[in-house]
Structures are given as structure tokens and as C-alpha cells.
Amino acid sequence: MDFDFIVIGAGSAGCAVAAGLAQARIGSVCVLEAGPGDAVPQVKIPFGLLYTMGSKRDWNFKSTPQTNADNRVFKINRGLMVGGSSSINSMVWFRGRADDFDNWQQPGWRWKDVEQDFIDIEQRMQPQQIPTPHPLSVAFAKSFRANSDAPPTPERESAGLFNTNSRNGRRWSAADAFLRPAMRTHGLKVITGANVNRISFESGRAKRVELVDGRVINARRGIVLSAGSIGSPSILMRSGIGPAAQLTQLGIDVNVDSPQVGQNLSDHPVIGMHHEGRHSGYGLVWSQTMQWAASPIQWLAQRRGRLTSNFVEAGAFFRVNPVTADDDRPECQVHFIPYMMGYKGKSITSGSGYFADVGVCRPVSRGSLTLSSADPRATPNIDLGVLKEEQDVRTLVGGFRRLRALLANAPMGDRRAPEVYPGPSVTSDEAITEHVRARSGTAYHPVGTLAMGEQKTPVTNTLQLRGVDALWVADASVMPSITSANTNAPSMMIGHRAAKLILDEVKN
Numbered sequence: 157m158d159f160d161f162i163v164i165g166a167g168s169a170g171c172a173v174a175a176g177l178a179q180a181r182i183g184s185v186c187v188l189e190a191g192p193g194d195a196v197p198q199v200k201i202p203f204g205l206l207y208t209m210g211s212k213r214d215w216n217f218k219s220t221p222q223t224n225a226d227n228r229v230f231k232i233n234r235g236l237m238v239g240g241s242s243s244i245n246s247m248v249w250f251r252g253r254a255d256d257f258d259n260w261q262q263p264g265w266r267w268k269d270v271e272q273d274f275i276d277i278e279q280r281m282q283p284q285q286i287p288t289p290h291p292l293s294v295a296f297a298k299s300f301r302a303n304s305d306a307p308p309t310p311e312r313e314s315a316g317l318f319n320t321n322s323r324n325g326r327r328w329s330a331a332d333a334f335l336r337p338a339m340r341t342h343g344l345k346v347i348t349g350a351n352v353n354r355i356s357f358e359s360g361r362a363k364r365v366e367l368v369d370g371r372v373i374n375a376r377r378g379i380v381l382s383a384g385s386i387g388s389p390s391i392l393m394r395s396g397i398g399p400a401a402q403l404t405q406l407g408i409d410v411n412v413d414s415p416q417v418g419q420n421l422s423d424h425p426v427i428g429m430h431h432e433g434r435h436s437g438y439g440l441v442w443s444q445t446m447q448w449a450a451s452p453i454q455w456l457a458q459r460r461g462r463l464t465s466n467f468v469e470a471g472a473f474f475r476v477n478p479v480t481a482d483d484d485r486p487e488c489q490v491h492f493i494p495y496m497m498g499y500k501g502k503s504i505t506s507g508s509g510y511f512a513d514v515g516v517c518r519p520v521s522r523g524s525l526t527l528s529s530a531d532p533r534a535t536p537n538i539d540l541g542v543l544k545e546e547q548d549v550r551t552l553v554g555g556f557r558r559l560r561a562l563l564a565n566a567p568m569g570d571r572r573a574p575e576v577y578p579g580p581s582v583t584s585d586e587a588i589t590e591h592v593r594a595r596s597g598t599a600y601h602p603v604g605t606l607a608m609g610e611q612k613t614p615v616t617n618t619l620q621l622r623g624v625d626a627l628w629v630a631d632a633s634v635m636p637s638i639t640s641a642n643t644n645a646p647s648m649m650i651g652h653r654a655a656k657l658i659l660d661e662v663k664n
Contacts, residue, residue, distance in 0.1 A: 167240020169651030170382030171330035176655020191236035239329035249283035252639030290494035293469035315472035325459025362627035378626035412623035428513035433573025439496035439508035476554030488555035514555035630654030
């Protein structure tokens, strides 16, 4: 099979870049997706994420034991299907802060450069609040301003109902917004079940993609790598692009010695608290049996009801430390879930309640990714670097305290329930720190493993991979640092902008 352009990965960024290339009509475009299609109810129904995460439509990656988090192994959920993580996530939509992009200090990626790209993708995505938020979410949304209907923003302290990539009560993924329209009108080809082993080169130019099953697909004009912050560096290293000593040790021939491939891994660390009480949130209790039984019919007939819930319905941004003349940015983000989440080993359990977690908006800890084997079926070594820096620990401890105060003061009325885990006895800095190290997780926002930048970074600010021709990277791996909120929207922006950058190069 021959195409002009091959895009590896039909995820959030891959769908956007593929659509942009196909619409330009500069040649044939093919998208390779390792997973299956997304045309199943558990993807289209927002509440179905309960069943997709951890399923065969999830890569189900796991971290190495995290030294600074009690040597625990963390789950790393990433979408393995058309739409990628936009088909499996909680659909929360944030651009990030304007100065997130300015602080990248990359020409062409400052806020004034990318703002229009966000406007463009939002015309397709049309992010909106879910149609039937739980009363608890509505109450939490009033934590800072009693009468505000606006979503919260990382630009200032705020609370509110989240905007989501849903439409009329159903998930609206990057595949819905970008991929399928381009398939219908611009001849975009999508091949599922196409797990990529490596990229091969001729005279320093990316020429073909070799799949795990032995198939080979040729690219006449170029290849775009959009397999995400875990997949993209893994494919590059198997292709001989990465730290030379590590590749040689695994028996991989080195094409480009690029020591920073797989470095700079970052994610938002989070810590949560659980509340349980009758007549509070969604849960598996007899009193809600009729509502659960009626919910499929309500969703099918009206696109309303509890099945339209994305779980993470509301949230907030706030500071932990005093505002200074140099910094007034919110340091923490809260996700509020009006659902009984388990805390005794199982995420789903009986009872009624609600859950909230607080995360660090701009963590300073960094991890890394290396190959464990040259075999493409082997899971890479993913060190998230969680809580490696004490600054992140201190921010989480302070954020935990303030979240507890927010939950205590939100106007929840008779739906308020007591905190059951870790419980009101955990109050000292020492006890909260112990809880953070024992029970923290991440927000499933891995970024940065192929950071763009100057000179020694793997990728240029035009998203070209250094050392070879006709190969670009377009996904969250190119972020020099993580944005201050959920990363799905910035990933789509990167894909949308990548198409323009690639077109500028190939047309010249």
C-alpha cells in the first residue's frame, strides 16, 4: 500500500492533523490506528467510560514502581481505538492558560499564535456542559460565586460546571469532529488494527511504516507520528531514533542519536477524598434502582439523564500559597464526581456518595520513558516521576486542605455527606503527606516525551523530527511543559496546527 502521507495514530491530535492534510488535497492520506473502531454504545454514551477504561479499547499501560509514592505502580489509561483518548476520557475541555503557551518560549506557539487554532477546533467540537448535571455538581459549581453559570477557568480562582466534548448528550470525539468528515468528503483512508512496529528510512528520509503483523505501508511524501506521549517515543526508539547507548544495548541499529527522546515526561499528580451518605450522589443503592433502570430509555429517547454524565461534571481552580506580585496563577485544579467511588480496593462499590480530587496544575517533577525490549509487544518502562520534587508534594498537601474546606462550605444542603476516606482524623501536614504518598494518582495527562525546542530537543518548533527528513510529530509528546488543566483540547490544537505547518513545508 502506498500513500502520500501516513499518520500514525487516530487519537485526538492524529484525527485533527489527518483531516487538515486531507482537506488540502495535496495527495492521498492514510491513518493507521492500532485499535478497533469506536462504533459501540460504551463509547458513544458518556457514562460508558466506566466500561471502556481498562477494557480492550485501552492500552492499559502501567508505570514502573514510583519511588516517591510508596513504590506503587500507577495505571496509565490511554485510548486504543479510533478517536484515541478522546473516545475514552471524561471529555473535560480546557484550553489551558494563555501563558502556558507563552512559557513554552517557542516561536509560533505563543498564545497569540495558537488562539485562532483553538477557535477553529472549537467550531467543530462545540464544547458544552452536559444536559443533566447532578444537583451536587451544580452546588459545587457555586463554591466561589453563587450565581455564575460560566465554566471554571485556570486563568483565575473559579468553580463551575465543566465544558465537555459532548453533543446532544453523547460523546463527540476527535473522530466525530475531524476524521469522519474527512473520510466522507476528502477520501481520507483509515486502517484499524494497524499496530506500528517501526518507521524505516532511505537516505535519511522516512519512507515506510512496518506494522507488528508484518505489513508494510509506503509514504511518498511524509509520515506524521501521532501515537501519543507513550506510543510516539516508543515507535521512534524501535526505529533507531533515541539514546544511542540504550538502543545499542537492545540490539537496535541507531539511525539518530537523540538523547532526549523519552525524557521530560510529565503528568498532573492528584489526590482525592471520598464522601458517603444516603441520598447524596449517584450510587449502587436500592433507592436508585428505578432511576438506573429508566436511564437507558431516557438516553435513547431524550439524550438526557444520568447516562449523559461524564462523571467529572464540575470542578475548580484555586491557589494554595499567597498571591505575590510575580504570581497570582491558580496552582491546583479540582475534579468533582457526584458518584460513589470505592476506596477499599475497588473503584466501583455499593453505596451513595461523591468524590473529588485536587491536582497540581504545573508540576515540576519529571519522569522518563525507555524501551524494555525491542519487541513492539513489550510494555515500555514508564517512570512518571510522580512527586519526585518536594514542591509538588507541598502543593498537593495545601490543595488537599483547601479542597476539604471547599467541600465543607459548598451549598449542598441535605445532600451533603461526611468524608469517609481518608477521614477527618487526617489533619496534620505529616498525616496528609503520608496520605498523598500512599494514595495519589495522576489525571492521565502524560505529555512531553518528545519536547519541541532548540538544538538538542527531539523536535523543532515546526514539529519536524531532528536528524531525518519527511517525519513530523503531532501530539502531546511535543509539549515542552504541561498545560495548567486537562490536555485533550491542547492535543487537538497541536494536531490542527501541525497540518498547517506541514503544508507550509511541503508546498515550499
